[in-house]
Amino acid sequence: MGDRGGAGGSRRRRTGSRPSSQGGGGPAAAEEEVPPPAGFFVQLRQWFQQLPWDPELVCGHADLEQCTVIFRKPHQVRHPGGPHPGGVSVPEGPLQLACPVSSYCGQCLCCGCVPGGEAPGSVGSVLALMVYTILFLKLFSYRDVNLWCRERRAKAKAAPAGKKANGGAAQHPVSYPDNLTYRDLYYFLFAPTLCYELNFPRSPRIRKRFLLRRLLEMLFLTQLQVGLIQQWMVPTIQNSMKPFKDMDYSRIIERLLKLAVPNHLIWLIFFYWFFHSCMNAVAELMQFGDREFYRDWWNSESVTYFWQNWNIPVHKWCLRHFYKPMLRRGSSKWVARTGVFFASAFFHEYLVSVPLHMFRLWAFTGMMAQIPLAWIVSRFFQGNYGNAAVWLTLIIGQPVAVLMYVHDYYVLNYEAPVAGA
Secondary structure, three states: OHHHHHHHHHHHHHHOHHHHHHHHHOOOHOOOOOOOOOOHHHHHHOOOOOOOOHHHHHHHHHHHHHHHHHHHHHOOOOOOOOOOOOOOOOOOOOOHHHHHHHHHHHHHHHHHHHHHHOOOHHHHHHHHHHHHHHHHHHHHHHHHHHHHHHHHHHHHHHHOOOOOOOOOOOOOOOOOOOOOOHHHHHHHEEEEEEEEOOOOEEEOOHHHHHHHHHHHHHHHHHOOOOOOOHHHHEEEHHOOOOHHHHHHHHHHHHHHHHHHHHHHHHHHHHHHHHHHHHHHHHHOOEEEEOOOOOOOOOHHOOOHHHHHOOOOHHHHHHHHHHHHHHHHHOHHHHHHHHHHHHHHHHHHHHHHHHHOOOOOOOOHHHHHHHHHHHHHHHOOOOHHHHHHHHOOOOOOHHHHHHHHHHHHHHHHHHHHHHHHO
16 A cells, blocks of 8 residues: 555656746747636536645555545645654544445545546446546445444443344354455455455355356456447447438338347347356355345346346345435335435436436436336236336337337437537
């Protein structure tokens, strides 16, 4: 961590000298044309650089000494040469991790949009934003669980001695605050789960054959998805642009149905690739015992059952850290459920609109439309008819959103410059 602190200092010096290097260069540099206004993400980064604390500390470091800097005034900063008289001391003990966790949360909040705006290509932007989103959800859970443990420990000290709580199924259960170590935190950050536990279930050994099968599946299915997208899905999307431009509704519907087949096939392959192959491979390497990443969502007879079972890690996080806290604060079940869908809709739109540099709300609208759709399916469709309705929304709904974004992106980036010229 000390090396990272030194690197951070060099980065800060480069950041501080950036305006002079851009503005300098002699008369030739003074005669250059004034550049156009910076984009949103560049302006956001410039705004962070003007703050009284260094954004590099929030966005790139978790060292204990450096984390405390962002909570002090400028004249209270502790310099590397020695402690400053006005510096704020950090309490020793396990609670030292509170400051690094706060720094990581600041990293996710402050830098969540910047990588999406500057990563090379839309695919790289989506991957960067997904990493920051997962980090934010994990650290939010880490903070909440340790807060609950601390409050429970305080109540246990105040209450008379009673029976000891069950330590779980682990062979060597860890209790709070012994879990507040960097080793425990890093294990959780790489574990295939979003909900933190003091004692995760662990498998006794790494099954090499099982791991090899998952790795081969990952390799094969990755190539298969890329081939299907390039050879089947992309040509269909390109052929759909002219019907959208001419507003030929019959051909739009025909292209939509034609796109639904490869889109749904690729989505099914992606689901197996990610939730079965990738997550089981990571779990096997880390000897992570909880392998319930999905349930039988394909048997869903209601939209609600589908959303509760197709992505178990996200569902558990929403249930523990969003839905139940809202109920404890007095919200009704309908309001809490709507809030969960609203948060999910926000993250879906965030992962699409930011990389594409456009704001269209198609993903947000599609997610929020699940609320009335869930009511309609549960009210008018039962049994196999409900299951057919769920599959129909999956097969048709996704291609509609794909075509909307592709059409708007095409108009914004290809037709608009031609019209302006």
